Amino acid sequence: MQALILAAGTGSRLGKHTKENTKCMLEINGETLIKRALNILNNIGIKKLILVVGYKKDNLINHLGTQYKNISIEYVENPIYDTTNNIYSLFLAKDKLAEDDTILLESDLLFEEKIVYDLMNDKRKSLAVVDKYQAWMDGTAVTLSENDDILGFYGKKAFRFQDVDKYYKTVNIYKFSKEFSKNIYIPFLEAYSKAMGDNEYYESVLRVVLMLEEQELKALKLKGERWYEIDDIQDKANAEIIFSKNPKEKLRLIQSRYGGYWRFPELKDFCYLVNPYFPTSKMQEEMKAYFYELLSQYPSGQETQRLLAGKMFKVEPENILVGNGASEIIRGLSTAIDGTFGLVFPTFNEYPESIGHARIIQFMPQNENFTYGVSDILELAKKCDNVLLINPDNPSGNFIPKKDLLEIVDKLQKMNKNFILDESFVDFSSKGEIETMVTQDILDKYENLIVIKSISKSYGVPGVRLGVIATSNSKIMSALEDEVTIWNINSYGEFFLQVIGKYKKDYNKGCKEIADERDRFYKEFQEIPYLKIIPSQANYFLLHVTSKFTALELTEILLDKYNIYIKDLTGKVGFEGKECVRIAVRGYSDNEFLIQKLKMLK
Numbered sequence: 152m153q154a155l156i157l158a159a160g161t162g163s164r165l166g167k168h169t170k171e172n173t174k175c176m177l178e179i180n181g182e183t184l185i186k187r188a189l190n191i192l193n194n195i196g197i198k199k200l201i202l203v204v205g206y207k208k209d210n211l212i213n214h215l216g217t218q219y220k221n222i223s224i225e226y227v228e229n230p231i232y233d234t235t236n237n238i239y240s241l242f243l244a245k246d247k248l249a250e251d252d253t254i255l256l257e258s259d260l261l262f263e264e265k266i267v268y269d270l271m272n273d274k275r276k277s278l279a280v281v282d283k284y285q286a287w288m289d290g291t292a293v294t295l296s297e298n299d300d301i302l303g304f305y306g307k308k309a310f311r312f313q314d315v316d317k318y319y320k321t322v323n324i325y326k327f328s329k330e331f332s333k334n335i336y337i338p339f340l341e342a343y344s345k346a347m348g349d350n351e352y353y354e355s356v357l358r359v360v361l362m363l364e365e366q367e368l369k370a371l372k373l374k375g376e377r378w379y380e381i382d383d384i385q386d387k388a389n390a391e392i393i394f395s396k397n398p399k400e401k402l403r404l405i406q407s408r409y410g411g412y413w414r415f416p417e418l419k420d421f422c423y424l425v426n427p428y429f430p431t432s433k434m435q436e437e438m439k440a441y442f443y444e445l446l447s448q449y450p451s452g453q454e455t456q457r458l459l460a461g462k463m464f465k466v467e468p469e470n471i472l473v474g475n476g477a478s479e480i481i482r483g484l485s486t487a488i489d490g491t492f493g494l495v496f497p498t499f500n501e502y503p504e505s506i507g508h509a510r511i512i513q514f515m516p517q518n519e520n521f522t523y524g525v526s527d528i529l530e531l532a533k534k535c536d537n538v539l540l541i542n543p544d545n546p547s548g549n550f551i552p553k554k555d556l557l558e559i560v561d562k563l564q565k566m567n568k569n570f571i572l573d574e575s576f577v578d579f580s581s582k583g584e585i586e587t588m589v590t591q592d593i594l595d596k597y598e599n600l601i602v603i604k605s606i607s608k609s610y611g612v613p614g615v616r617l618g619v620i621a622t623s624n625s626k627i628m629s630a631l632e633d634e635v636t637i638w639n640i641n642s643y644g645e646f647f648l649q650v651i652g653k654y655k656k657d658y659n660k661g662c663k664e665i666a667d668e669r670d671r672f673y674k675e676f677q678e679i680p681y682l683k684i685i686p687s688q689a690n691y692f693l694l695h696v697t698s699k700f701t702a703l704e705l706t707e708i709l710l711d712k713y714n715i716y717i718k719d720l721t722g723k724v725g726f727e728g729k730e731c732v733r734i735a736v737r738g739y740s741d742n743e744f745l746i747q748k749l750k751m752l753k
Contacts, residue, residue: 153251158258159205159229164383173207175258191264193220201247203240205232239349249333255325262378276328281319282373292318299370304358398711422718426611427738428661445642459648475639477605477618483634490536497725499545521547537569546733548687553586564599575605576689594623615644675746696730
């Protein structure tokens with residue numbers, strides 16, 4: 152068994168990273184792609200490598216030489232690499248390909264050793280490694296029979312996104328038997344190149360080979376093994392996470408992204424707080440139905456957005472403003488409202504960072520569960536100009552009922568102080584009527600009340616970026632209006648506001664489902680001996696890591712071993728000397744997966 156690697160291309164999409172070197176000399180986590188591949192090939196017993204070179208070939212040859220560990224290297228040059236594609240590179244190496252059974256792969260891949268080990272040891276003679284098609288993938292796809300026969304190859308022109316569930320992505324790692332190469336693939340390669348030219352892909356030949364009634368090429372389906380193809384700098388960043396050097400580095404890279412985890416479909420995100428029970432499939436289908444119209448047209452301006460939000464929350468349009476997520480609104484608070492802000496710690500960092508730490512008056516509950524009530528808030532109010540309360544609180548889950556909030560806002564009004572209430576998670580706090588303060592009668596009665604709600608979190612649509620602020624205080628509202636642009640909301644956000652009324656019952660049902668699952672999840676956590684869970688009325692829990700691990704160690708282990716991402720609270724204000732994590736409530740199956748893994752760490 153030999154290996155053949157195609158490494159002639161320029162890799163121009165990687166910009167400065169390939170200005171002086173071919174793509175396979177790109178470093179991922181301190182190791183070049185080519186040496187990583189050669190180390191794996193060496194480990195599985197490959198003794199001979201044919202390397203097709205072109206762009207910056209001298210640098211690559213000097214980098215490797217003619218012997219790498221136990222592998223002897225032979226070079227084939229593609230002198231017109233800049234005007235041809237990989238079909239010509241393989242054509243130039245066809246005589247070498249015919250000499251032995253061959254593992255064929257491209258030089259821009261990162262992959263686990265197990266992939267090529269299984270490929271080499273599979274009894275089937277010729278195989279294409281494939282993986283279930285996912286959103287981050289691009290390039291040639293195939294469809295398969297139940298017996299792993301390849302039914303068809305689909306390039307960019309033939310690819311149909313409506314059929315994406317049927318597709319597998321070619322990983323660009325193949326095993327060709329000597330007989331398959333000599334008697335089938337190479338004759339078709341020669342004919343195809345002559346007919347179609349040199350600016351094609353070698354997989355196009357396989358599409359033609361499939362027309363034969365009998366041919367031995369089958370598919371080897373991956374079962375979660377890691378691989379990544381590097382075409383541009385975004386791929387490089389993603390691959391550095393997937394193939395991170397150690398758990399600490401993987402966590403650092405994941406944390407630095409602040410989202411975009413759809414690029415890592417194997418990741419179970421228990422860090423970011425999203426409703427898993429809404430929107431319903433029917434609502435998703437309605438939004439899909441108008442995808443092109445929403446994509447191709449401008450959204451309405453703020454006046455229309457406020458009409459829609461007012462209808463959604465049953466308040467007057469002049470008393471509500473729509474933000475590009477609650478974060479845009481939070482950022483506007485520092486200029487819209489003067490003075491200092493009393494805030495319970497530990498807290499959601501967006502508030503002190505947006506307002507400025509110098510304007511924050513801290514209150515820290517002196518108990519293990521971080522609980523507090525009306526008297527604590529009123530005492531805090533004596534020391535500041537405005538009181539800012541997250542209810543249920545983030546990250547503690549502490550909850551103050553509506554009747555107590557009304558007492559607070561009433562007393563603060565008499566003290567001539569503003570009460571800023573973030574109720575982004577209040578919809579999960581009750582299995583009955585939602586205890587919101589966004590009602591017209593409450594807003595009319597209390598001009599000092601400013602309510603913030605993150606629609607992204609509670610309604611399960613963080614991708615459309617929606618949040619609202621509601622108040623009857625015209626001065627504050629006017630100041631906030633100046634902070635947002637005319638088109639701060641995209642068309643998908645506007646459409647969501649337009650249709651949400653039809654799905655209100657479904658939403659209320661979803662909130663009840665997450666409250667039920669939260670209660671069940673809470674009981675499961677009580678069986679984990681090294682965790683102490685704090686009761687919560689939100690869709691997340693704060694937990695003390697009491698033994699066995701530090702909070703950081705537990706976070707790193709779960710991410711590295713099981714692709715479970717939780718929130719490590721180490722270093723956050725209010726957690727000094729404590730080992731705490733925050734874990735979101737997801738759907739039943741994901742929650743059970745987490746519990747099982749936590750129990751395995753006993």
